[in-house]
Amino acid sequence: MKKLGILLSGRGSNFEAIARNVQAGKIPAEIGVVISNKEEAAGLATARQMGLKAICIPSKGKEREAFERELVAALREREVDLVCLAGFMRVLTPYFIREFRGRILNIHPALLPSFPGVEVQKQALDYGVKWTGCTVHFVDEGVDTGPIVCQAAVPVLDDDTPEALAARILKEEHRIYTEAVCLIVEDKIRIEGRRVLLKK
Numbered sequence: 460m461k462k463l464g465i466l467l468s469g470r471g472s473n474f475e476a477i478a479r480n481v482q483a484g485k486i487p488a489e490i491g492v493v494i495s496n497k498e499e500a501a502g503l504a505t506a507r508q509m510g511l512k513a514i515c516i517p518s519k520g521k522e523r524e525a526f527e528r529e530l531v532a533a534l535r536e537r538e539v540d541l542v543c544l545a546g547f548m549r550v551l552t553p554y555f556i557r558e559f560r561g562r563i564l565n566i567h568p569a570l571l572p573s574f575p576g577v578e579v580q581k582q583a584l585d586y587g588v589k590w591t592g593c594t595v596h597f598v599d600e601g602v603d604t605g606p607i608v609c610q611a612a613v614p615v616l617d618d619d620t621p622e623a624l625a626a627r628i629l630k631e632e633h634r635i636y637t638e639a640v641c642l643i644v645e646d647k648i649r650i651e652g653r654r655v656l657l658k659k
């Protein structure tokens with residue numbers, strides 16, 4: 460059984476959606492460890508309530524690589540196969556990417572390559588797009604630039620606020636993150652250049 464390592468910094472709703480689907484047998488994998496860089500992250504408390512191995516590795520005041528060496532050690536100790544970033548608010552260095560090359564996923568609340576970065580629901584509203592959505596992608600050295608595994612679109616409504624739009628997108632995030640994790644742990648995809656394709 461493949462092992463997932465979840466990295467988060469906050470609320471943890473994407474983590475929780477994955478964890479519930481693991482529990483329900485909808486994702487054929489187990490969660491090896493949940494790591495937060497912030498002790499106060501709600502997702503860490505949820506993970507502990509669910510009986511999962513959940514630890515805090517503080518990032519504050521540490522050199523980037525020193526912090527990441529601790530992350531890598533914890534993930535290796537638990538023999539993690541796939542790292543899922545779930546609201547993890549740190550950009551990873553090439554060192555970490557190298558250690559888990561091709562085995563790191565992220566969820567982003569926009570249709571990449573539109574609106575990378577932060578506050579992206581507000582960016583989408585301000586730009587005036589009629590559709591936005593979410594993207595699960597592999598993580599490479601750039602910010603939100605890796606090959607795309609799954610996307611889902613949601614409409615932007617005239618009376619949307621960033622919060623209302625974020626909530627509509629979040630529902631789809633929870634659905635497609637599980638879909639993407641399944642595709643990978645079931646070994647159903649291959650990567651050709653930037654394209655993630657289904658194996659024949």
Ligand code: GRF
Pocket residue numbers: 467469470471472473474502545546547566567568629632
């Ligand atoms: C989500 O919108 C995700 O797309 C972004 O950060 C947010 C995390 O939310 N990367 P949660 O902590 O999973 O609830």
